[in-house]
Amino acid sequence: MSIPLAPRGQCTQCVNGECAAFVVADIDPVQQSTRPRSIPVSAHETCSPCRHPWLSHRGAPMDPNDRNFLMRRGGCARTGCAVFFSTARIWDFHSVCICTAGWPAHDPPAATGVAPTPASTVQPTMPTSAPARSLLGTLEPPMHGFLGLPLPVQGNAATRRGASAARSIAHGPFAAATANHSGPRRRYPSANTALTVKVYVLVWPNNRPGDYDPPGVSVLKITLRNANGKRYAQAFQDHGLYFAIDIPHDGPTNVAEFNRHIVDKLAEHNLTMPACPDDTLDGVSSDDLAGQLWELLQPRGLQDVYTYQIHPSINDDNFGHSTFKKLQKLPNPLDTNQLWIFLAPRFGPLLGPVASFSTRDAGNHPCFGLRFLDTLPATHRSTRNDPLDVGCYGSCPSDETVVSIIPYLPPPPPPPLRTATPPPQGVIRHRSPTSQSISSDRRVRARHDESIPLALEQDWPSTPPAPPVRPPLVPLELGRDVLAARDINNWAENIEELLQPLDPHNTLRPVYIRGDTVRAIAACLIDLLVYLQLSKDNPAIPFVMEDPGLAAEIGHRTLVVSLSSFFLSVRLYEITTRKDQGRTSGGPGPERAVLCDACTVLADRHNFWQSVPSSTMFRPVLSPVGIPVPLRVNTFRAHGAFLAIHCFALHHGPHPISLWVIQALINGPSAMLIPENLFLHMDPGAYDLLAPWYDFHQDTPVPSAQDPAHPLRMFIFDYLPTMQPNLISNTRTKQEHDAWIIAAFAAILLGHPDPWNHPEWLALVEGFNIIINRMRFADTLRSCGARRFTVAIYDRRVKQVEDVCKHLRFETVSRASDSTTPLFIKLFEIRLQRYLQGCGHPPQLRGVEVSEEDFNEHRSNPLLRANLILRSTSDSDMCPTRDNWIILFRFHGRDTPNSVLGAPIAFHSCSYSLDIHLDRALQEILLEAPSADPHIASSFDAWVHSQFMNNEHNTG
Structure with missing residues (x-):
């Protein structure tokens, strides 16, 4: 049997010994009160008073008769671990501590200074006959009054259940069986002999409606729009809600071991699943799937929106790789070759810290999930949500929760006098894109920070994260920043004049596609353009639509066409409106609908397009392999042609494809030198990410390594991993300075710091730059001002009634x-x-x-x-x-x-x-x-x- 995590005493990271023992203030959503708990759910769970993990707290001295006594070790400076503690039954030189550091990385036991006897603070395997009190006898006396004797655990079913689950978790690789299993043993493949695969787990922060709706807690449907998948997955990953777990390739997965990984991963970000509030799980083994605090979800798609419901047929025998593969209706947007699954808590929303979403708060809040989801796009839009009514629930902890623990802790010594730290000379006006601004109209309880002793407050930030400070928004000037409507119409007339002699003998066949839905015709249009490119190399290649379901909705399409056909005055996209009567709808209106929806089809093809970080727009996915891959090259050539067709036919920007992509297709690298006010107007999300570069002028010194938190250094480390800040010279020329700016902007807006000679980017440029009667399409745009043109065709949204x-x-x-x-x-x-x-x-x-x-x-x-x-x-x-x-x-x-x-x-x-x-x-x-x-x-x-x-x- 594996060694359970036991209560621990004084925190080694509290310099003045303020924290006497590890304790967590759990939230009871039913009673709307807090319950103290001394047994952690994982080694990384943080203590409520001191905010340091369980790992950093000292444990009871080790029994000299324990079989591992001679292998005891002290703490590890690298991980902040207070004492070596391995889940292995017998320790040796190759044993790994629960902090992930090996046995040699820990100090000798003499360096710990924990007990006067030759003992380590490691908790040995629990002898069945020893009373529970023996493990707590050496802890600090104040804990007795606060904790009581946690073994056996007292309290309601939920409390006993939580402690039982923590003790019964099996540690180590996926084993053939787990300890404390009630009922017949199931056979599991051993990870040491069986092939393992990686599955990415996305934990939704709120429970499903109807499962268990705690009083006073907002419960929303779990839905996800295909186009928002990349942005959601990235945000979930940033907040510790998306992570990888290795599972056996064949056979069922050990549920208890799978659950241990989930608990540990969530605890690294101070997130916990709410406990069962009643007797629902009484009598159910914590090793069984039915005994978990989470549930597996199955997607159901309607158009490009997926709703997640509980999996109807999952059980312990089919919980594994083969079942997970069937849940991939929505491909993993961060890596389409990797499986991903959705889980959700069963008994209420996750408990998590809300400091990055709200005013400073103590403890973990059940409102964490709603605050986090409020920062993401809504289901049916690609932009940010309208502000939700987000605030603390009645069951959320206040600062008084921590204050209530203070009487059970020894009084802290007077803190050392600290001189006030002056503010930095250079004001950093930008923040990390993952930080969220504080909304002044949010419903948030008032906090009384003055009631919290300095000893418990000194590790907290002195102020909440500040929102980004943007420069004043100056209205765009007609003629200078944006092209007038009459100039766009003149451009269109010039194109039409070029088209008049295009087909004097009527030899070109017009484009004609008829289908049951706009989406089917839009997908057929994109696939037809790809087919035209592929058939140049292989005329015998058949026309096949990427989505067979949409292919069944196509009644007719012309294949013997050329790219020039899309520029003829006759283009027909017919939508069936009354199938029983044979009625169809065609003309400029349906054409607008088809071309607009084709942009969404393009963005949904995640092998070729991905969302720009912090933006609602999309950029190309350029292969890291720098050699031409014929299928990708031809596909990008077709996509470039579509972007040109869209601009020509509608005089609108092809949303959600980024306008910076269109500008770069026309002007090349110089398109990345974007005026600040224009950038802020057209793409404020991406502006926040790239804003530090507007403070970086030709004569600005490069931030030194002694300033690792400088926004420019953080940007380089996050988005230009192959580049070091010290490569930028402090005596750079204007050409060199512009090159760094172009590389940074291209990395974010185009997906590659140097795309200009990439074969797939060149194919996109070639496809966009269609030859119209011996004149290149991009040349016609340069003649009227490419930047002003693209701003004009993109800035057409309704801004006011x-x-x-x-x-x-x-x-x-x-x-x-x-x-x-x-x-x-x-x-x-x-x-x-x-x-x-x-x-x-x-x-x-x-x-x-x-x-x-x-x-x-x-x-x-x-x-x-x-x-x-x-x-x-x-x-x-x-x-x-x-x-x-x-x-x-x-x-x-x-x-x-x-x-x-x-x-x-x-x-x-x-x-x-x-x-x-x-x-x-x-x-x-x-x-x-x-x-x-x-x-x-x-x-x-x-x-x-x-x-x-x-x-x-x-x-x-």
Whole structure:
């Protein structure tokens, strides 16, 4: 049997001996109180009073009769370990301490100075006949009053369960069996003889809704959008919620050993699973899968959004590699060749520190998960969440939790007088991208730091992490920073003139794709461009779509086309709207929908595109192998061609592909010398990451090694691992200085510090730079100013309601015989203007047409309704580049049938217009007097919102 972790005494890292014993203040979410605990769940779990790990605390002297007495050792300076402690039954020179350092790395026992007898502080194997008190007899007396005698553990079922699980965990490699197993033994392959594989575990910080919802705790659905996978995985990894575990390749995995790794990995970041609050697990062995505090999740996908539910058929016999392989619907975004699985706590949210999300707090909080998820994009968006109502729960510990422990600890000696440390000469105005800003409107309890003794406070930071200090945002100047709409239209006209003699004899076949869904046509378009590139080398190659499911939704597509066909005036993408009637929708509107969705298809191909750190945009994934790989080269050439086609056809930026990628395809390395104000306007997330370089001028000294926390050094170590800061000369020329800036910006924005001669980047450039009637596409953009052009086509998002409101027009098509049509049109205009002043979805649609999650996500979104109108009437969420564009509401009052619920609006996205029939039901809705408060939704708000949400493609 393995040696259990035992209580420990004084902390060796507290210089003045302030901490007399290891103790953890657990949170009871049901009783909303704290419970002291002396037995750690892992060696890295931190002590609540001193915030140092269990490893750093001294244990009881070792019994001279113990078989390992002669192999006892002291502490390890490298790991901060107080005493050697191995889980092996018999220690030798090759034994490894639980701190991960070997036996030779620990000091001789004489250096520990723990006990007057020749003893080590290692806890030996528990003799079955020895009373539990013998292990605690040498601990500091104050612990007796605080802890009681933890063996046997007293308290409720949850307390006994936690202690039992900690003791019964098997240590070491995946063994054939584990200790203390109740019931028949199962056979497990030995890791020493069987092949092992690596699986990456992502631990969701909150439990699933319905499993166990603690009172007063927010429980959200576990969902993940494909496009956000990379950003989520990186954030989870940064916070200790994503890590690797080696498991057997064949056969079931030892659940107890698997659980030990999870507990240890979480404890390294001071995270713990909440204990079972009732008798649910009583009588269930902690070695069994059913006895764990976590559960395995299975993804279910809808389009590119995955919802995670409990695995319906997992058990101890199939818990392992073969089952994990079946859970890979969403590939691992950090390494597509590696398996990853999702786990979630069963009995409430994880307990974790919240110092990086909020004001300074003591202990671990159940609100950690919600605070962490609040920093990530929402499910149906690629941008950051609207602020959630994030604050401490009633069960969260306050500083009083730590204060309540103080009476049981010996009074600390007076702290040594310390001179105040002056602030550094150079103010660092930037922070790590993983730090989160403090929102002033968050609901956070007031803290009373003055009540905490200095002895418990001196290891804490004096101030919370500061948000990034950005320079004032200066509005972009038309002509200097951004191209005027008329100049973009002139560019388009020049392109059309070049295209006129492109096919004088009508020998080119036009592009024609027909499918059941926009996503299927978009994927077919990308695959068709890849096919055109591959068929140049191998004309006999068949056309195969990457997604067989989407291929089944394609009714027709032309294969005998060339890249020039995409620049002809006739391009047809038809969407089937009524399959039973053979009706389809085609024209400029569906083309906009297809090309916009094709950008998402591109971003979802994680072998070729990945999200830019701290940004919502995407950059190419350039292979570390510097030789041409034909498939990747041809694919990037096709992707480059698509980016050019998108810019030409829509005059919009191909979101979410980064505008800095487009600029670099046109201007090369000089595109990375980005004006600061422009960068802050267009990509504020990436700006925060690269901001230190704007403080680094040609005459700025390189930060020295004595300043390891300097933002520039931290950036180089994090994102330029092959480069050392001392390679930058303090006497550099302007050309040399610009080269360093270009390398840093390219590493973040393009995915490679020196992509310019990489075969895959060259292929992307070649594909984008299409020859149009003997003229290169990029040359046409340089002539009008590439930077200003790309800013203009990307900066088309709705920023305020007025961006849409001022373009609304209302027109009468036919009048009713009673001459009331103008009255109802005016009422419709007034009601629509009021509707646009509201935020989020109307509450009447909550739980009916709008999910609870979507309703809460957009509750405070003032632009949701304006964006809905724009998208439903144009099939795009970007404003047109024309100055005089309008959205036309056309009203029909004559011979309108009187329906019950109101006739649906007929949308014509090709012409930015819609037809509205003023039937009796709609007239009654318009005559209903709304509330004077625009935030209270009316019947009209609910009706028109439903129409905008459920618009269908049409033949207009």
